[in-house]
Amino acid sequence: MKVGILTGGGDCPGLNAVIRATAKSLLRHGRAEVIGIADGFAGLMEGHTRALDWAAVSGILFSGGTILGTSNRADPLASPASAAHACATARALGLDAIVAIGGNGTMTIANGLAAHGLKFVGVPKTIDNDIEGCARSFGFDTAVATATRALEQVQTTGQSHGRVMIVETMGRYAGWIALEAGIAGAADAILLPEIDFNPAALVRLCQRRERCRAHTVICIAEGAKPAGGALTIERVIQGSPDPVRLGGVAHTLRALLEPHLKSEVRATVLGHVQRGGPPTPYDRILATQFGHQAASLVLQGRFNRMVTLASDTPGSALGDIALSEVADRTRCVPLNHPLVITAREIGVSFGDEAD
Numbered sequence: 001m002k003v004g005i006l007t008g009g010g011d012c013p014g015l016n017a018v019i020r021a022t023a024k025s026l027l028r029h030g031r032a033e034v035i036g037i038a039d040g041f042a043g044l045m046e047g048h049t050r051a052l053d054w055a056a057v058s059g060i061l062f063s064g065g066t067i068l069g070t071s072n073r074a075d076p077l078a079s080p081a082s083a084a085h086a087c088a089t090a091r092a093l094g095l096d097a098i099v100a101i102g103g104n105g106t107m108t109i110a111n112g113l114a115a116h117g118l119k120f121v122g123v124p125k126t127i128d129n130d131i132e133g134c135a136r137s138f139g140f141d142t143a144v145a146t147a148t149r150a151l152e153q154v155q156t157t158g159q160s161h162g163r164v165m166i167v168e169t170m171g172r173y174a175g176w177i178a179l180e181a182g183i184a185g186a187a188d189a190i191l192l193p194e195i196d197f198n199p200a201a202l203v204r205l206c207q208r209r210e211r212c213r214a215h216t217v218i219c220i221a222e223g224a225k226p227a228g229g230a231l232t233i234e235r236v237i238q239g240s241p242d243p244v245r246l247g248g249v250a251h252t253l254r255a256l257l258e259p260h261l262k263s264e265v266r267a268t269v270l271g272h273v274q275r276g277g278p279p280t281p282y283d284r285i286l287a288t289q290f291g292h293q294a295a296s297l298v299l300q301g302r303f304n305r306m307v308t309l310a311s312d313t314p315g316s317a318l319g320d321i322a323l324s325e326v327a328d329r330t331r332c333v334p335l336n337h338p339l340v341i342t343a344r345e346i347g348v349s350f351g352d353e354a355d
Contacts, residue, residue, distance in 0.1 A: 151185025
C-alpha cells in the first residue's frame, strides 16, 4: 500500500506524535510505503509530498506544530472541479489511503472527498475538544494547561491590586477549554458559548467581591456572548472553509463591567499561545495511541472512519466512528455536564443568574 498522511486546519500540540506513531506502525509491519503531504489539503491539491521513512519521523515526539505543515484555507470541496482535481492528484500520487489528522473542517472535507472515491482514516485533532463522537482530542490537555497557568498568574496581580481580571481562552463555539481551565485555575466566573451571560449578574458578582476587598477572576471562552447580544468577531477571512475568526470578547466584557465598578478591569486574550509549544505527557500518549489506531484501521482496510475515544476517563478504550457521523457537527458542553454542576455547587458563576 501507499499511504499519505496530512495535517489539516490549525496547528496543535501532538500532531508530530500522531505522524510518528502512524508512520512507524505502518512501516514496522512492512506493508506500506508512507509519504507526508505538505500543508494539508493545499498540498494534496498541488501534489507536494515528502517521504516518511523511519528516520524522518524519529525524534519528533516532543515537538509542537507539525513537520508536514498545515493550512486552514484550502477547500477541495469549494467546487466540483476542485474536488475532482484533488482526487485526480491523489490517484496520480498512487495513494491507496490518506490519514487525515485534523478537526471539524478536516473531517468534513475528508468525508466529502470520500464520496468521490478517496479512502480516508481520520484522526481527531483540536485544542477545542469539539469533535463529535470523541470524548477527548489530543492537543486539548496542553491548551487547558496553558490557560490554567495564565489564570494562576493573573490571580496574584488581581489580588495585589484588587482588580477584576478577565482571561479569554480559545474554543470557537464550544466552551471546553474555558470550563476545565476555569475550574483548575480557580476562576470566580466561567463564561461559555453554551450559556449566554447576563452582564448585570457579573456586575453584581464583582461588586459583592469589591465590598469584601476581594479580587475577581473571570475565564471567558472566545465564543461566549451576552444574552441578546452577538459574538465578538475579530475578522473574516474570505475563501476559508471557516471564514469567521472569533476573538476579543474579553475586551467587550471589560467595557460592559468597567462603568459599574470601582475596581480596575483588565483583559487578557491568550490567543495562539494555547496551541503552541510541546504537548503535555497526556497528549503525547493519546496522540501516539490515536496514530497507532489509525494505522490499524488502514491495515484492516476499514476506511472513511475516524479514530475515537469513548470516554475521557483514564484507560478508556479507543474506537472508531464513520466520518459521515462527524462531518459538519460540533460537540458542545452539555448544560448538565458533571463539571458544570460541580462548578455551580462550589459557587462558580456562569453569568446566567437572573436580574
